[in-house]
Amino acid sequence: xxxxxxxxxxxxxxxxxxxxxxxxxxxxxxxxxxxxxxxxxxxxxxxxxxxxxxxxxxxxxxxxxxxxxxxxxxxxxxxxxxxxxxxxxxxxxxxxxxxxxxxxxxxxxxxxxxxxxxxxxxxxxxxxxxxxxxxxxxxxxxxxxxxxxxxxxxxxxxxxxxxxxxxxxxxxxxxxxxxxxxxxxxxxxxxxxxxxxxxxxxxxxxxxxxxxxxxxxxxxxxxxxxxxxxxxxxxxxxxxxxxxxxxxxxxxxxxxxxxxxxxxxxxxxxxxxxxxxxxxxxxxxxxxxxxxxxxxxxxxxxxxxxxxxxxxxxxxxxxxxxxxxxxxxxxxxxxxxxxxxxxxxxxxxxxxxxxx
Amino acid sequence: xxxxxxxxxxxxxxxxxxxxxxxxxxxxxxxxxxxxxxxxxxxxxxxxxxxxxxxxxxxxxxxxxxxxxxxxxxxxxxxxxxxxxxxxxxxxxxxxxxxxxxxxxxxxxxxxxxxxxxxxxxxxxxxxxxxxxxxxxxxxxxxxxxxxxxxxxxxxxxxxxxxxxxxxxxxxxxxxxxxxxxxxxxxxxxxxxxxxxxxxxxxxxxxxxxxxxxxxxxxxxxxxxxxxxxxxxxxxxxxxxxxxxxxxxxxxxxxxxxxxxxxxxxxxxxxxxxxxxxxxxxxxxxxxxxxxxxxxxxxxxxxxxxxxxxxxxxxxxxxxxxxx
Numbered sequence: 001x002x003x004x005x006x007x008x009x010x011x012x013x014x015x016x017x018x019x020x021x022x023x024x025x026x027x028x029x030x031x032x033x034x035x036x037x038x039x040x041x042x043x044x045x046x047x048x049x050x051x052x053x054x055x056x057x058x059x060x061x062x063x064x065x066x067x068x069x070x071x072x073x074x075x076x077x078x079x080x081x082x083x084x085x086x087x088x089x090x091x092x093x094x095x096x097x098x099x100x101x102x103x104x105x106x107x108x109x110x111x112x113x114x115x116x117x118x119x120x121x122x123x124x125x126x127x128x129x130x131x132x133x134x135x136x137x138x139x140x141x142x143x144x145x146x147x148x149x150x151x152x153x154x155x156x157x158x159x160x161x162x163x164x165x166x167x168x169x170x171x172x173x174x175x176x177x178x179x180x181x182x183x184x185x186x187x188x189x190x191x192x193x194x195x196x197x198x199x200x201x202x203x204x205x206x207x208x209x210x211x212x213x214x215x216x217x218x219x220x221x222x223x224x225x226x227x228x229x230x231x232x233x234x235x236x237x238x239x240x241x242x243x244x245x246x247x248x249x250x251x252x253x254x255x256x257x258x259x260x261x262x263x264x265x266x267x268x269x270x271x272x273x274x275x276x277x278x279x280x281x282x283x284x285x286x287x288x289x290x291x292x293x294x295x296x297x298x299x300x301x302x303x304x305x306x307x308x309x310x311x312x313x314x315x316x317x318x319x320x321x322x323x324x325x326x327x328x329x330x331x332x333x334x335x336x337x338x339x340x341x342x343x344x345x346x347x348x349x350x351x352x353x354x355x356x
Numbered sequence: 357x358x359x360x361x362x363x364x365x366x367x368x369x370x371x372x373x374x375x376x377x378x379x380x381x382x383x384x385x386x387x388x389x390x391x392x393x394x395x396x397x398x399x400x401x402x403x404x405x406x407x408x409x410x411x412x413x414x415x416x417x418x419x420x421x422x423x424x425x426x427x428x429x430x431x432x433x434x435x436x437x438x439x440x441x442x443x444x445x446x447x448x449x450x451x452x453x454x455x456x457x458x459x460x461x462x463x464x465x466x467x468x469x470x471x472x473x474x475x476x477x478x479x480x481x482x483x484x485x486x487x488x489x490x491x492x493x494x495x496x497x498x499x500x501x502x503x504x505x506x507x508x509x510x511x512x513x514x515x516x517x518x519x520x521x522x523x524x525x526x527x528x529x530x531x532x533x534x535x536x537x538x539x540x541x542x543x544x545x546x547x548x549x550x551x552x553x554x555x556x557x558x559x560x561x562x563x564x565x566x567x568x569x570x571x572x573x574x575x576x577x578x579x580x581x582x583x584x585x586x587x588x589x590x591x592x593x594x595x596x597x598x599x600x601x602x603x604x605x606x607x608x609x610x611x612x613x614x615x616x617x618x619x620x621x622x623x624x625x626x627x628x629x630x631x632x633x634x635x636x637x638x639x640x641x642x643x644x645x646x647x648x649x650x651x652x653x654x655x656x657x658x659x660x661x662x663x664x665x666x667x668x669x670x671x672x673x674x675x676x677x678x679x680x
Binding site: 080082112113114116117121123124125130131133135138140141142143144145146147148149150152171172174175176178179182335336337338341342343 | 381407408410412413415417418420421422423424425426427428429430431433445448449452453456457458459460461462463464465466497498500520521522550597598600
């Protein structure tokens with residue numbers, strides 16, 4: 001089903017291929033750009049917070065902004081998002097507030113999820129952004145269930161689920177792709193092939209030439225896209241989501257990109273890849289590439305000013321939330337069940353009274 | 357009232373709840389056209405259509421994961437795993453996803469799936485059709501674990517599970533599917549989760565059993581009665597969260613407790629019951645809590661009858677408690 005072509009819109013000279021340009025209005029494109037810049041500013045700040053011991057952990061998406069922002073922009077109201085932990089950009093693009101994101105990272109009383117999970121594990125019911133889990137690709141079968149529910153109800157919505165190249169090795173990937181094919185469900189599988197699953201290169205995840213060709217084994221179309229080209233990602237995901245909403249079934253999209261930073265703040269990528277390799281990909285920076293295009297269209301002024309502005313916004317959001325009180329101790333025992341059963345009430349009372 | 361087998365009572369619960377609430381769906385392997393390997397879903401596909409009675413590909417991760425997604429988006433899925441022994445590929449989906457969705461999202465998302473799985477031995481099924489895995493799920497924060505022993509409880513507990521707001525591991529004693537019959541109320545019938553049942557009142561010793569061990573407990577209690585020992589038999593019905601008040605009240609009255617289960621002894625639910633009883637009833641106890649259980653071996657095929665607790669072993673445990 002794949003024809004080997006890698007969909008690309010932004011050309012090396014900074015112009016867009018007119019036959020593939022999704023034709024977004026100028027202000028929309030500027031909002032894509034600004035969210036990419038914001039995403040990178042969040043990464044920089046969060047890594048700094050971790051390095052200074054103010055948060056415990058972070059998973060940056062630096063280098064992959066075109067993927068999550070382009071995919072996030074293709075999501076419409078009513079669609080569902082089942083993201084991986086590196087895809088905060090998808091939520092941001094859908095309107096997940098920066099303050100909520102910062103609150104989740106800090107895990108204090110400003111966190112809507114009450115400090116229940118480590119950073120990068122956000123969710124927001126109001127935009128159908130589903131709770132992130134750490135084990136890889138477990139969200140894929142959930143996307144199938146949400147798509148099935150939508151189909152039963154006759155809702156014309158699509159479900160986007162995102163994951164990395166390592167995710168394609170899991171049993172959950174196989175189960176979800178197979179169910180989607182068999183039930184002809186509106187699930188768009190967006191795989192960000194960033195070349196490494198922690199330390200292991202993609203060649204050690206699969207013996208197939210591409211990840212997209214795995215789709216054929218499930219009766220789904222497989223599409224390859226330049227993952228550092230936000231307009232190409234927007235087009236590929238947007239087209240797949242439209243087909244899904246129209247009842248034409250799901251798709252697997254492989255976005256070719258590169259993680260410029262570590263897997264997480266606990267990872268040292270210098271032990272498994274060369275500086276030359278990283279430098280080569282830094283030259284394909286998705287933000288700079290899109291900035292050049294926008295400048296060529298006269299839509300963007302000074303990128304440095306945009307970046308400085310984003311840093312300031314993030315700094316302000318962290319400042320506003322960092323001093324907030326911790327989550328209350330009693331909250332540990334809530335939301336385990338719909339109502340607190342006797343054994344949790346006893347354990348809570350014991351802890352609170354100092355007897356437990 | 358109709359007299360039904362336990363499997364017919366399960367079928368009745370599913371049909372009644374599906375007729376009452378269009379968001380109830382069932383899914384699993386062979387459950388549609390095939391009506392399920394034990395026929396629990398017989399007739400449902402014809403009545404409610406293949407969209408709500410979903411024959412899935414053969415993949416437990418897919419079944420449980422899909423059910424979680426359905427529940428998160430507002431449906432009430434009842435997933436069937438053909439045998440509880442086949443559930444392990446989906447263990448991660450159960451313990452890390454289904455059980456934790458409410459907690460990790462602080463209540464924004466829930467996964468109130470009902471996961472039905474035939475459990476326990478006694479059908480000459482060997483290791484892969486006979487195990488009793490309840491302790492894994494009781495140990496997992498966020499799950500309700502229920503196991504009926506009568507047709508009426510099967511219908512009532514399953515109906516409550518389907519209407520509830522928490523994920524439920526619903527273990528069905530397959531040895532009792534067609535060997536017990538009982539009166540089952542027609543139409544809607546609910547037995548609340550978390551409330552046990554006193555199967556037989558007595559004053560000398562409390563015998564706690566669930567699933568297919570409840571009839572064994574009844575036989576042992578009858579034999580003990582012939583020896584002049586008055587046994588109180590309790591079926592918790594919901595293993596977790598447990599009806600602790602009923603057990604505590606009974607043991608404080610009798611001063612003796614025997615716990616009976618099919619699962620292996622070490623870290624079986626009997627161990628937790630023993631701890632709870634000694635923590636809460638210590639000064640009332642006249643004897644240590646005695647456990648009658650399966651052995652810490654894989655489930656044997658040829659020696660199944662010796663592996664499973666029977667009335668004789670249970671009676672010996674009752675005597676040991678009385679003679680202490």
